[in-house]
Amino acid sequence: MKKIIAIALLLAGALAFASCANNNSGTAVADMFELSQKMLSADETLPIMMTVSSDEDNAGQKFKRQSDFDYSKVKSYFWSYEETGKPYEIAVIELKNESDTEALKESLSAHAKAIGARENNTEITSKGNYTALIICGQKDKVKQAFEKYVK
Numbered sequence: 175m176k177k178i179i180a181i182a183l184l185l186a187g188a189l190a191f192a193s194c195a196n197n198n199s200g201t202a203v204a205d206m207f208e209l210s211q212k213m214l215s216a217d218e219t220l221p222i223m224m225t226v227s228s229d230e231d232n233a234g235q236k237f238k239r240q241s242d243f244d245y246s247k248v249k250s251y252f253w254s255y256e257e258t259g260k261p262y263e264i265a266v267i268e269l270k271n272e273s274d275t276e277a278l279k280e281s282l283s284a285h286a287k288a289i290g291a292r293e294n295n296t297e298i299t300s301k302g303n304y305t306a307l308i309i310c311g312q313k314d315k316v317k318q319a320f321e322k323y324v325k
Contacts, residue, residue, distance in 0.1 A: 204324050210252040216319035217312035223254040243281040247274045261291040265307040272303050282307045
């Protein structure tokens, strides 16, 4: 049953990606579902993670539980976190305007400190309009998956 659901989600993601493929803005378009799967699978030591995304009802409210960044500046996102509240999180936020990247990074840094994430397990990185928050034991592998996927 899980495989059927995963395949259905993958097909939905592929369809969404295909509909965005003709974007002429010059910025690479990443499928958030596929990107989340690539990044989460890069660290095989992660516990069970819950994920919220911009595709859900009340996406703005769910985003605000994680960050004080102005949600009106967010184009899309996914945010995976350990369900019992331990400091394991992987998130990617696509901004509408790349010039807001530094403000987003500051907000994510404050969030990481607030949840007690250890500095050696935390990475905040950007590529174009995409910014990733990575808090896990194998952050370098997860960062590599992010950089490989987001062109």
